[in-house]
Amino acid sequence: MRTKEQPLIFELSRKGRKGDSLPELDVPEVSVEELLEDSYIRKEEAKLPEVSELQLVRHYTALSNRNFGVDSGFYPLGSCTMKYNPKVNEVVARMPGLSHIHPYQPEEQVQGALELMHELQESLAEMTGMKEVTLQSAAGAQGEWTGLMMIRAFHEANGDVERTKVIVPDSAHGTNPASASVAGFDSVTVRTDERGLVDLEHLREVVGKDTAALMLTNPNTLGLFEEDIVQMAEIIHSAGGKLYYDGANSNAILDKARPGDMGFDVVHLNLHKTFTGPHGGGGPGSGPVGVKEDLVPFLPKPLLIKKEDQYTWDYDRPQSIGRVKPFYGNFGINVRAYSYIRTMGPEGLKQVSEDAVLNANYLMKLLEPYYDVPYPQYCKHEFVVSAKRQKDQGVRALDIAKRLLDYGYHPPTMYFPLNVEECMMIEPTETESKETLDEFADALIAISKEVEENPDYVLEAPHHTVISRLDETTAARKPILKHEQ
Amino acid sequence: MSNHRYLPMTEEDRKEMLQVVGANDVADLFADIPTKVRPAAPMTIKPALKERDLLKHFTELSNRNVSTKDFPSFLGAGVYDHHIPATVDAVISRSEFYTAYTPYQPEISQGELQAIFEFQTMIAEITGMDLANSSMYDGHTALAEAVVMVAGHLKMKKQRVLVSDTVHPEARDVIDTYVLGPRLNVASVNESKGKTDVSDLKEKLDDDVCAVVVQYPNFYGGIEDLKAIREACDESGAMMIVKSNPLALGVLTPPGAFGADVVVGDTQPFGIPSQYGGPHCGYFATKKALMRKVPGRLVGQTVDEDGTRGFVLTLQAREQHIRRDKATSNICSNQALNALGSSVAMTALGKSGLKELAVHNLKKAHYAKQQIENAGFTIVNEGPHFNEFVVDVGSNVVDVNKKLIDKGFIGGLDLGRFDQANVNHMLVCVTEMRTKEEIDRFVKALEESK
Known part of the structure; x- marks a missing residue:
């Protein structure tokens, strides 16, 4: 028996109720008609819900009870780094001098905020081996696009206008080719070889005078370190291209290998992954971008600099690609990331990567007898398993994911990367205990037995969630995107 | 190192887990990283802070900013000071x-x-x-x-x-x-x-x-x-x-x-x-x-x-x-x-609350505009507006704002930052948060800051 559906907030509405109160107007009363022409005065009110404060609170509490976060349970969503979001970060981000400051206050009124941002920029530059970092980009995808726009500006400044292609591995995140398109490039796919790494021969074939950049995640989305990175950097650089580092998987490499030392020219980081910005059900994130020296002139403006002990915004940057976001980026998320970095320190962050990698390898080993592991070598922070064996019994990876919901887990990333059949991409993160991993492995092992003994039960999963499988086909064919009142 | 509160793995766990994966040492798991790209020295970022020291550090950073909770603000331009329901x-x-x-x-x-x-x-x-x-x-x-x-x-x-x-x-x-x-x-x-x-x-x-x-x-x-x-x-x-x-x-x-x-x-x-x-x-x-x-x-x-x-x-x-x-x-x-x-926030306002809040903004801003005009300033553009308008403050807005903060106000936006021709133009925003008393004092402070 499932719980009944939660009414829409609009269905709870009764005329005349209110959830907020305005003070009495203390300026002399004038009519709206005296202030605005009639054609500008709204005639029909927007139909917002009318509920009392308790009704509001109950509604959203009911909705939260129909949602699952990291605090609810294990969330091994590959490439998303669903680690613990520290509570103290939420406390510091709400301090009045960090939360209630306006972006157009004069610099002398916000030196504390600027110092925080500058410290964060410097820490990120040090961790990635980059010369300068901008905090302006809103999220990973915007960071990618920002980086590619800088690479484009760099080539154009050199009169190198024929570089129209960006090379992307077939295992790359979908945002990579999408960002390349948005930046005006065509993407070229480079294959993964039997090791699960970029096929160097194929890379040599596709690289050329038209190569603007190679985008790479390292470790890649199979959780494997691209160990030929030095040769790859040489192949791309000798063809005149630049190397772009997608930092989505940087949780594995803190103090282990800096992108700058690997040969990358541009890096973005997802502060809402490695650096504990809470994911918020889909954002807000923050996607700072770091560059090597030759790309510094192209950074978005303004750039935060330190001048004689004062922090200041530098707008005088003639080669800058311009502005990618209003104001100075998602400051509130940057505050949380800086709080995390200061909580961990250098030794702590190194431990983060070591524990994340050990957790992933341990879990992979526990699952290996029951699920196909296409790349059995040591992984980094995440790994992929394939439900090929289970598919032969008529149960797909999707069904296994749905059955995991009954066991109280968020499923792994499904059907990604695209080059692995019936793929489940698992990232446990360092904040999970051995007991949690043992229990999760037990659940997946139990499901593998259910697949053999009672496949229909798995095919009909989930059985214990508030709702069963949803009709996504009709949702897309006849879209209902708002409530009709 | 001793356990960090975000990291549950104990030395005992580590040993057991390494044994399961068949590695002698955590370093084995990173052996595929070429020596050439490994860092020569540990990263040089600031040392870790315990929670109480972290809070102290952030309080200090926060206190070095002028918060719009401490001083009435007349800044808008895309970012507005409104009441946030609890x-x-x-x-x-x-x-x-x-x-x-x-x-x-x-x-x-x-x-x-x-x-x-x-x-x-x-x-x-x-x-x-x-x-x-x-x-x-x-x-x-x-x-x-x-x-x-x-x-x-x-x-x-x-x-x-x-x-x-x-x-x-x-x-x-x-x-x-x-x-x-x-x-x-x-x-x-x-x-x-x-x-x-x-x-x-x-x-x-x-x-x-x-x-x-x-x-x-x-x-x-x-x-x-x-x-x-x-x-x-x-x-x-x-x-x-x-x-x-x-x-x-x-x-x-x-x-x-x-x-x-x-x-x-x-x-x-x-x-x-x-x-x-x-x-x-x-x-x-x-x-x-x-x-x-x-x-x-x-x-x-x-x-x-x-x-x-x-x-x-x-x-x-x-x-x-x-x-x-x-x-x-x-x-x-x-x-x-x-x-x-x-x-x-939209639910809290509801159908009539949204309108009422908008009307308060409209009326307060028009009141402020009238008072500023009565004080002898030029309102740059005629015609209706919502909760923002442009004032010619008669001298450089940057200097005026410096005087205003000393009198306890965060002044409006200096339009000179976008166009040198407008260095005397201030974009003033008045939301429902500004009381009549604050508006009246602000007008007086503006007069004294010319």
Whole structure:
């Protein structure tokens, strides 16, 4: 028996109720008609819900009870780094001098905020081996696009206008080719070889005078370190291209290998992954971008600099690609990331990567007898398993994911990367205990037995969630995107 | 090292786990990293702080900023000082919401999905449009994405975009960067008396123009003649994109009623703190005809196997994780938690509260304008405005603001930062947060700061 559906907030509405109160107007009363022409005065009110404060609170509490976060349970969503979001970060981000400051206050009124941002920029530059970092980009995808726009500006400044292609591995995140398109490039796919790494021969074939950049995640989305990175950097650089580092998987490499030392020219980081910005059900994130020296002139403006002990915004940057976001980026998320970095320190962050990698390898080993592991070598922070064996019994990876919901887990990333059949991409993160991993492995092992003994039960999963499988086909064919009142 | 409170793995665990994976040492797991790229020395970032020291450090950083909670602020220009109901923080602090990822697994994400569906409905209602998406990074990037979407929809046959000079200058900057990819050509429409010069617009409109971009209320606080702008667009087949402060639409005729094709903006006025400019929350509303071109996530209503109503991410064939290089946008993470906060704030206001709040802003700003004018200052542009207007303060605004802070006020925006010709022009914003007494004292302080 499932719980009944939660009414829409609009269905709870009764005329005349209110959830907020305005003070009495203390300026002399004038009519709206005296202030605005009639054609500008709204005639029909927007139909917002009318509920009392308790009704509001109950509604959203009911909705939260129909949602699952990291605090609810294990969330091994590959490439998303669903680690613990520290509570103290939420406390510091709400301090009045960090939360209630306006972006157009004069610099002398916000030196504390600027110092925080500058410290964060410097820490990120040090961790990635980059010369300068901008905090302006809103999220990973915007960071990618920002980086590619800088690479484009760099080539154009050199009169190198024929570089129209960006090379992307077939295992790359979908945002990579999408960002390349948005930046005006065509993407070229480079294959993964039997090791699960970029096929160097194929890379040599596709690289050329038209190569603007190679985008790479390292470790890649199979959780494997691209160990030929030095040769790859040489192949791309000798063809005149630049190397772009997608930092989505940087949780594995803190103090282990800096992108700058690997040969990358541009890096973005997802502060809402490695650096504990809470994911918020889909954002807000923050996607700072770091560059090597030759790309510094192209950074978005303004750039935060330190001048004689004062922090200041530098707008005088003639080669800058311009502005990618209003104001100075998602400051509130940057505050949380800086709080995390200061909580961990250098030794702590190194431990983060070591524990994340050990957790992933341990879990992979526990699952290996029951699920196909296409790349059995040591992984980094995440790994992929394939439900090929289970598919032969008529149960797909999707069904296994749905059955995991009954066991109280968020499923792994499904059907990604695209080059692995019936793929489940698992990232446990360092904040999970051995007991949690043992229990999760037990659940997946139990499901593998259910697949053999009672496949229909798995095919009909989930059985214990508030709702069963949803009709996504009709949702897309006849879209209902708002409530009709 | 001894255990960090975020790291549960003990020495004992480590040994057992290494044994299971068949490694002698953690270093074995990193052996595939070439020696050449390993760091020569440990990274040199600042040492770790314990929680109490961390709080001390952050309190010190926070105290070195002048908060709009400490001094009455007259700054606006896209970021506004409004009351945030206590319910907002209560809801967004529920960790089932804030520690969740994008709702990829609908069966355990119905709460988030339904909340977004309700957000989409509220935005469509306020803007008077057919539909809205789940959110964008902010109002400015939402505007730039709208331009790129419209150009793509018109199959790039029309490659020119006209942007009014009364649009926020930073939004214009963002558009200028976004159009570099698809190589669109952007031209300006002149401002006249604080509004879009419609005759200049008509002159510049031709068959090559895919979109006309205006802001309502505009950057200077003025209320654009959307009817005339729409008619001009219709003559040449251009689409009309309107950037709007959604609170203003509590009292102003919504852009949808004037036939806007896309309406975007930022829901920061609804429950989102200023946070030095972000994260806020972009919204994106449009017509049904453009539904399959919309960037970002959309939530749709459907039913489960038992016929129970439920919600899913839908029309995903537009998106980067499916379409890769053919996606309508590269956006992935958006501003879900802030959209939730804004939904709570909009719900708290309700139908009559939204209008009432908008009217308070309108009336307080007009009162302030009148008092400033009575004190002998010139109001730069005539005509109606919402909660912002431009004052000629008679001397350099930067200097005036320095004097104002000494008198306990955060002054308005120095328009000289965008145009040297306007160094004496201050964009003043008055929200419902400013009491009559504060406004009166501010006018006096302004007089003394000339």
